[in-house]
Amino acid sequence: MHTKIHPASHVQIGWVIAADVRDPHILQAYKVASERLQTTLTEQFPQFVWEVVYVHRHRYAPKGALNPLPLLELGTQEKIHNGWDYALVVVPNDLEPRDRILTIGVPSSALETAVLSSAHLGHAGQLADRLVGLALHLLGHLWGLEHETEGPMHPPENPTDLTITQFPAPQKTIVIDRLEEVADKRLEEQSQQWHWIIFQWRAFRADSRSILVDILGYSPWLLPFQMGRLTAATAVSLVFLLLAAESWEIGVNIPPTGLLMGTIIAILLATFFIFTGQNLGQISREIGWREQLSRTRIVVFGTLLLGMVALWFVLFVVSFLVASILPNGIVAGWVGQNKLDSRLLINHAAFMAIIGVLAGALGGNLEDEDEIKAELFYDEET
Template identity: 30%
Template sequence: MADELRATLEVEAPVTAPTDRELTVEVGWVLAGAFDEVDRRALALARTRLAELITTWFPGFAWRFPVVWRRELRPGSPVEPIELLEAATDERDHGRWDFVLVVTAAALKSHYKPFALGAPSSALDAAVISTQRLDPIVEDEQAEEDERIETIARRVTALAVHLLGHLNDLPHQDDPADFMYDLKTAADLDRMRYLQDRERMEEALREVAAERLEETATYRRPGLARRRGARLGFGLRVLWREWRNIWEAVRDVEPWLFPLRFSRLTTAAFSALVFLLMTAEVWELGMSQPPLRVAALALLTLAATSLYLLQRQHLLRRHRWETRFSEQRTVAGIAATVSVVLGMATTFLLIFLAVLLIGKLLFSFRLISGWAALEPTWRHYLTFAGFVATLGLVAGALGASFEQEVYFRHVLLIDEET
């Protein structure tokens, strides 16, 4: 029986003829863990329907929808979406897919909402779907088996289209019948019927279907990926070639919200700020520094704290088995790096403005002149604010290093909780 159900899942979905290699798009499915018979049949139906829908909308591409069943991935419920996404990207790299959808029967852990049905990651070209809340038995215990299969299949298909839209940078729509509607419940998936931004998605797919950098003759040589110089050159070429996709991934992360999302970072930084503001020696030391020295120290500290967090949270980790170049992994790594730098820069700016405001409101010229043995001017206040913000950034980085790794990666790599 198990073999028969697996055969049902692994049957090839309808695809167009591969007439042009440059227009081939592969959307891999990774089934994570165990599924009951209803889920298996529903997923097989959803995969076929998604293939039919996508190939009808975009007939100019040769579509492939391979499937891999990872039975050993038996996550507890709720499961962190990022853990499944990172496991799925290994399959994506192995199969050289363009996108990957990982499906689980477990509930997804949500950090911003009461629950999540799915989660896209444009940086990883991957998305995760949970079938737990898609089953009508959650709402009606008397639902028949055929009704359950049909409803789950319909909802998985709609959710897969919605997530693929996110991976191709489609915005949300206000019409509940549009697949890019910002859904709130599983029932919202039942009303989705059309995709308004198909032309925009087709344009994005043409970029996806183009030959990736690692597929060119330059980077297909055996052993080249192990050379540090070659990897640096590859990374620079990816940055030049994919800067728009990198920026879109960074924008989806919203690094300017770091101080709100990482409470340990903000708490440590502003705790240091309070202590430093009440110390006369700090005022004297900070105001006596040349502005250019403070600016250079701030830039150096921003680079050092960003690198520290990237290493501490294992965002620059390489797998030992990774012997090939991967444009997708490189894009994700660059996007994560830029996001951390911008997030720390936002934290620095916030501390700088807070110090400047508090200093001007609460610390008079007469008080400061008694502490620092000088006649303070605006230049001195600005220099002092930069000096304290630099020290506060160091404290914030130490605080952020204690954030749970899985949560830190969730913030950096997952666009939204759908």
């Protein structure tokens, strides 16, 4: 049962044309699409007052392929500066894909922004409806929806198949729950005097469920396998330390409490090191208290944090398995024991995982900044 929403609860979406489009037919289609999107959302979610704000920024030439990442950052800047809840950045250009042959849209639930390309959506006569269909699909990702066999969340196999459809009832329920939190008053509107820690905590509490959904939606446990230089640095350090007598002697003699504290500190340090070293918190030029900025930073930091936890766990398992198959007599001699039992192997594996996570943080900072941002910001390539 949903709480009744006050009819004055507004949801604002910025519709940002980011290219220097001069063709009047294309511009008219873009304008019609923004109006039709507002009408469609009002019909499907009458609990809210919808406003789609049309803005034209002559930022890019309308020809040539564009990297979606700067477009997402542009949309985020516009969203925060204008106080919108979401931003959709529209360009007539192709988008440069990372993993697919062709992409027509890139949503980012972390940034609450999406990029749409009209390059493959047909001529002006059909463009408006297809743009709205694509916008609904990308907004669905921003609202935490997964792909379905029907409705706007059906993956568009062919861009020309896009059309305006209704969200199924179960998905509408999820969207309403999400928007109830979005429509609340922003923290910076409640007070101008905040302590940094209190503001971050309140920003998390204000949208905690959606933040957790977004973090898990990025599958952070896969992050260590998607960052090549981090993985390489970790693997090299692990190979050398597994065969070094000194590392065995240190690892098996650290008490469990020391290993637990070392694990927590290593994971937090590695997360903070990559987060700051890759400028992942530099999302907007806006300064001061901004709940939207804090929310995005929490999502990115949380995703990275769980990625480091996953890295520690993988390293622990690998170290334990490798240590288990090494000749027991030789390894026991390294540490001055007659025999190594499972407790000592666990101690050593935990120590290896701690060192590996710290080495991985160094490797993570060698990653290309745009690549790691794309890995953390992109929900998918549509």
